[in-house]
Amino acid sequence: MNLELGYLAEASQQLLDRENCLFISQCSSKEVICTEDNKNDLKKDYEILMDHLKKSVHDSFNIDNQEMLRxxxxxxxxxxxxxxxxxxxxxxxxxxxxxxxxxTIVKKVVEERLQQINEDNDDIDILKREVVRIGSVIQNDLLQVVKHVQRCYSDCYSDFNACNMYAQLYHQAFSTTLRKLLQCSVTVEDYIFILQQINSFSKDILNQDELNPHINPESLGALLPEEDYKVLEEQYLLHKE
Structure with missing residues (x-):
């Protein structure tokens, strides 16, 4: 019943109480027999709890869901x-x-929010549109994390930086898509496009005024390996000449 009402913390505690009774004999004066059926039932209930937790985290970008997120x-x-x-x-x-x-939950939620295209897709135009779309999603999501989600985390994780955590996951996803695009790039225009997106990600997304106090861009690392970035720069300089 707690799950249906959105009382996830209470539902979680009930499952923990059951787990304690199954695996800690001192939990009560009455002897509890820990059968395989008991274990399987509890495991299934934990899986249901995880589904509800994931849905709530997925909906955490909705301002009306903040109480459930807490x-x-x-x-x-x-x-x-x-x-x-x-x-x-x-x-x-x-x-x-x-x-x-x-x-487990946050990584899955980030993957679903970005809805990345199939890894086997090598259509250069589709990949370019994907890079632009993902960049837009990341920009909007990180702002929502700072404005609403971080506050919910602070109530339970006083020293936890939710914004930096999401930034790291989004950075990894954006990097993966850029690398895929680079593998399929054949023209100077493709290389210039990638450089523009790297520059936009660093300046227009990570360096927004609202995000600056919460994100450490240096800790995220480079979007592309140094050798790949050098190739892009060389192609760009050749094009300018």
Missing amino acids: STIMAIVEQEEKDKLWEEAAEEAPSWRPMRCHD
């Missing part, structure tokens, strides 16, 4: 604390541990 982050914190306890335990952990809720 509950989601609380649930994730609870589950990650349990992961740590199992890592330190002498007993063998259940099959669903570690869950690594946060990393």
Whole structure:
């Protein structure tokens, strides 16, 4: 019932209580028999919880979803604390541990929001449009993270920089698409386009006034390997001559 109502932190705690009773005999005076059916039922319920958590994180860019996002982050914190306890335990952990809720969910959400095209697609015009589209999504999403999402994280993760985390994931995705485009590029115009997009990503997206206090561009690294960037610059200089 808690899941349907959006009380994800409460639902998470209920599952943790069940897990404790199955694997920690001291949880009550009544002996609890931990059967395979019990484990399988709990594993399925955790999978349902993960689906709800992912949906909430996916909807976190909607300002009307902020209260549920807070509950989601609380649930994730609870589950990650349990992961740590199992890592330190002498007993063998259940099959669903570690869950690594946060990393697993956020990476999946970023992939879905960007909706990247098939890796086998090598149509240069489609790839160029994809680069521009992804850049636009990243710009808008990072602004939403700063304005709304970061505040929800701060309530539970006081020292957690959600904006920098999203920036890293989006940076990786943008880099992947640029590399694919570079592999298919054959003309000087293609190379110039890539240089323009790299410049735009650094100046127009990462260096927005609202993002500056929250993102460390240097920590993100280069969008392309140094040798690839040198080739682009050489082609650009030859074209200018």
